Structures are given as C-alpha cells and as structure tokens.
Ligand code: GTP
Ligand code: SPV
C-alpha cells in the first residue's frame with residue numbers, strides 16, 4: 269500500500285496487535301467520504317439532517333461521557349519529567365506504552381482499521397508536516413477528510429520526506445476509566461484510547477499540530493501556537509495579517525471570520541485559520557504563518573447570522589454536526605441560534621426545557637475551510653503570510669482591559685505568559701473558573717512552559733522586525749453581569765487601533781501594564797457604548813493588577829530555577845510600576 273517501509277511495518281504490527289476485521293487505506297477521495305458516511309448512516313453513528321435545508325449534513329451523537337477534551341487524562345511522556353514540566357501530566361514512556369498497549373490489544377476486533385495519511389499545511393509547503401493516524405473510527409476518518417489534506421496527496425509527500433508523526437487511536441469501549449491521550453514527543457508518536465471526541469481523537473489537531481509540533485518547533489526553530497490567523501483589508505486595499513491566541517471557546521473562530529459592521533464599509537476580513545498557527549522566522553526577520561489545518565471544528569452555541577454570518581452560512585451544507593439538538597423538521601439547533609426551537613436534545617431525548625441545555629455546550633460543526641465565504645486564497649500559499657501583530661486574550665469578567673499593548677517583545681512574552689481565562693465547556697471539568705492559561709497553550713504545550721517562554725524570549729535576539737504584541741478581552745462584564753463590549757463584528761474597531769499602533773498612527777496612553785488606547789483613540793462612532801463605559805473597559809485598576817501580578821508571581825514560582833530570568837525581570841518591572 270506504500271513504499272514507505274516504516275509505515276507499512278507499523279500498520280502490519282498494529283493490525284496484528286489490535287486484530288481488526290479489515291484494513292482500509294484512505295485515499296481522501298469524495299467517493300471514499302461518501303462511503304464512510306453511508307456506512308455510518310447504516311449503523312447509526314450518523315443520522316441524516318433535513319436534506320432540503322441542510323444538504324449533505326449529518327448529526328453525530330457522542331457517548332454522553334465523551335463530549336470534550338480530557339486534560340486530566342492527557343499525558344506528555346518524555347524521558348525526563350522535567351522536560352514535560354509542571355504544566356503537563358507525565359508518565360515514564362516505557363510505562364506509558366505498556367499501559368496503553370495493553371488497552372489496544374484486540375481492541376479493533378469486528379471493526380475496520382483505517383490508515384489515514386494527512387498533511388498539516390499546504391501539501392507543497394516546506395513549513396508543512398505530515399502524519400498518519402490509524403483509527404477504528406469512521407467518524408474520525410470522515411472528520412480528518414474535512415479538517416486536513418488527507419489521503420493520496422499526503423501519502424505521496426510522506427513517501428518523499430520519509431518522516432511522519434505516528435498517531436494510533438481506538439475508540440475502545442469509551443469507558444472514561446480506560447481512556448488516555450498519550451504523547452511521546454521524542455518518538456513523534458501519539459497513542460489515544462477510549463474517546464471518539466474532537467481533540468482527543470482527531471490526532472492531526474491538538475495532539476500533532478500543537479503538542480508534538482511545539483516540541484519539534486523548538487528543536488527546529490519555529491513556533492506552533494493555538495492561534496487564529498486573519499487578514500484585515502482596509503478600504504485602500506492593503507491587507508495586514510494578525511495571529512491571535514485565545515483559550516478554547518474564547519472567540520478565535522468568531523474573530524477569524526469577522527464581518528465588518530455597517531459603519532465599516534470597504535473593510536474586509538480574510539480567514540487563514542481559526543485554531544492553529546505555525547510560524548517561522550522569514551529571511552526578512554518577520555514571522556510568517558501557515559494554518560496547518562484545512563477545515564474547522566467550531567463551537568456551535570452562540571453562532572447566528574448576527575454574531576457570525578459566515579459560519580452560519582457555511583454550515584448549511586456538507587457539514588457534520590456533533591451533539592446538537594433537533595427541531596421538529598429535523599434541522600440542527602443550538603443555544604444562541606436565535607431561530608426555531610428544539611424538540612429533541614443532544615442525547616436524542618424529547619426536549620421540554622427542563623433538563624439543562626438542548627444542545628451540548630461544546631457541540632461543534634466540522635466543515636471544510638473552502639466553504640467559508642471569507643476563506644483567504646493565501647491559506648494555500650506555501651510561504652504563508654507575514655504577521656504584523658500578535659494578540660493574546662482571555663475571557664475575564666474583570667481586571668483585563670479591552671485592549672493593551674506591550675512595550676516590546678519581552679514584555680509581550682510576559683503578557684502572553686500572564687494570560688488567565690475562565691474555563692469553558694471545551695474541556696471536561698468546571699466551567700467559569702479563572703485559571704492560568706499562558707499563550708492559550710496550557711492544555712497544548714508539549715513541553716515545560718519555562719523552556720517554552722525562554723524559547724519565545726529568544727526571538728528577541730534573532731530579529732528586530734517581530735510583530736507587536738497586544739492583549740484583548742471581549743468579555744468584561746458590568747455590575748449586572750452583562751458584557752460591556754458588543755464584541756463580534758465590532759471587534760474590528762479594536763483591530764484597527766492595533767494595526768494603527770503597528771503603523772505608528774494611533775494614540776496610546778502609558779500605564780503600568782502597557783499602552784491602552786488614549787481617550788477617543790478607538791473609533792466608537794455609530795456604536796451604543798458611552799464614554800463612561802469606554803473608560804471602564806480601558807480601566808487598569810492598580811489594586812486588582814497588583815493582585816493579578818502577585819498571583820502570576822506565585823504561578824511562576826512553580827517553575828523554579830527553570831523560569832527565564834528575563835521573564836522574572838519583566839514581571840518585576842511591571843510590579844514595580846504598579847506600586848509607584
Ligand atoms: P476553540 O475552537 O475551542 O479553540 O474556540 P474558539 O476560540 O475558536 O472560540 P469561538 O470563536 O468558537 O467562541 C466561543 C464562544 O464565544 C461562542 O459561543 C461565541 O459566540 C462567543 N464569542 C466569540 N466572540 C465573542 C465576542 O466578541 N463577544 C462575546 N460576548 N462572545 C463571543
Ligand atoms: C479546543 O478545545 O481548543 C478546540 C476543540 O479547538 S478540540 O478539537 O476538541 O481541541
């Protein structure tokens with residue numbers, strides 16, 4: 269099936285260990301996709317949605333115990349525990365292999381083993397990397413077709429390059445007690461057992477493109493980040509590119525697909541990617557970014573024609589819906605859709621409004637990026653796009669202002685390392701609790717955060733033309749718990765200030781934590797936000813910030829001696845400015 273000996277040997281060994289009934293090598297064709305869907309319709313893994321309103325759209329219901337990433341069951345199995353760091357769960361690699369291999373034994377009996385070659389990034393880009401996922405889930409195979417450059421095109425590149433990341437996945441019996449997501453960065457290997465959901469099972473995404481890739485990137489001199497990539501075209505026809513890191517379910521997809529409000533005729537947003545960004549230092553000293561993915565696995569709740577029209581439109585056909593509710597006429601439904609009403613909940617039970625939400629809060633769509641009306645042709649450019657600004661952000665009801673700018677790269681790294689955000693339904697566990705989520709990478713950095721920050725800092729020594737760094741917070745709330753900033757399309761007003769700052773055009777006011785927009789520097793014409801609210805949105809409260817820096821200091825302490833001294837010093841400077 270392949271001329272790559274390492275691959276054919278691995279498939280043979282795996283088949284021998286897991287005992288599938290059949291082996292299917294995915295070619296990535298549309299006919300193959302059709303076959304996968306038909307098979308799943310037959311065995312109930314997929315259900316047809318209203319084909320008149322939603323042609324080629326299907327519903328998948330996960331096991332109710334398997335609806336999100338499981339961070340407590342996710343491990344980095346490096347030889348040294350210190351290399352994994354306090355930010356990761358760790359097991360010795362030998363022990364980890366023994367434990368998970370025992371689960372894989374005979375786990376594919378009665379099932380088909382799918383071999384899925386995939387390429388992360390444009391297939392002709394030197395920045396792209398390939399992998400092969402072996403899985404017993406046709407749902408995973410179908411999702412990988414939508415999310416990646418999958419099949420023959422990837423296999424061809426693997427046969428040329430020789431190198432690929434090995435990802436082994438089995439649904440097992442979906443028992444959470446027999447579930448592990450294990451990464452062996454030194455072996456470029458992933459083993460995932462017992463979950464069929466998103467980031468746990470679509471191994472090209474978080475497992476490969478972030479956890480393994482972040483490790484590889486550090487060794488090879490690039491960056492693998494949990495960031496969207498977007499182009500902002502102004503009325504003069506110039507496009508600048510932005511990369512932004514927000515934690516899971518904190519607004520990347522929505523920002524990347526932004527539609528300019530009525531007040532901003534002539535502006536246009538281009539989506540390159542909505543979740544993952546690989547950046548390399550170009551010969552010109554700028555950071556150049558590619559989106560390793562080719563599709564979106566996006567959050568449904570909150571998506572409607574007002575918040576995200578492009579997403580709403582692109583998921584009306586050829587889309588897989590996971591864990592949504594249904595209307596009487598068999599259309600998909602989720603909270604915040606603002607039309608229709610659900611009669612069946614995400615678990616297939618009649619819905620009467622009494623048993624919590626109708627759709628699961630982490631219900632998602634899978635769709636090819638080609639269906640996004642704002643998809644940038646630059647997404648296919650093998651050299652990527654040059655990044656003008658990097659934005660970090662979090663979901664904070666309080667403390668963090670709408671936007672502020674770092675003084676320089678080192679300060680920007682501190683800003684990223686200081687990201688904290690309320691937890692969301694994207695991972696199991698409590699929702700709405702503020703936690704540290706540096707660079708939005710807490711669940712995804714494949715090595716010790718102290719080394720990661722040090723690596724980020726080292727870029728300051730390599731280039732003088734790096735992007736400027738900013739922090740945003742769309743989620744500040746007033747006393748009644750209402751969002752103070754309208755968000756969504758109106759976020760363009762903040763992006764304009766950011767890009768004008770990069771151009772040396774917009775006014776900033778210096779504070780202890782960085783520059784915030786000077787009064788009136790953010791264009792609020794035509795916006796129902798008064799001057800008092802703007803002032804509150806941009807407030808840097810010294811007491812709250814001293815507390816914030818104290819908490820960050822304690823967090824940094826858990827990294828001990830490995831914490832880079834430049835980061836410690838940057839923290840000390842901000843803390844000192846706050847106590848003046
Ligand atoms: P992952 O796919 O988990 O990495 O998430 P993401 O960062 O792409 O998050 P997404 O854009 O899907 O947003 C998650 C939730 O935040 C959705 O319910 C959105 O409606 C909501 N949201 C996004 N942008 C804004 C905003 O500007 N303001 C407010 N209030 N909510 C927003
Ligand atoms: C996230 O949780 O950040 C996601 C969804 O983008 S998953 O693919 O499940 O990781």
Ligand code: MN
Nearest residue numbers: 494516517543
């Ligand atoms: Mn994500």
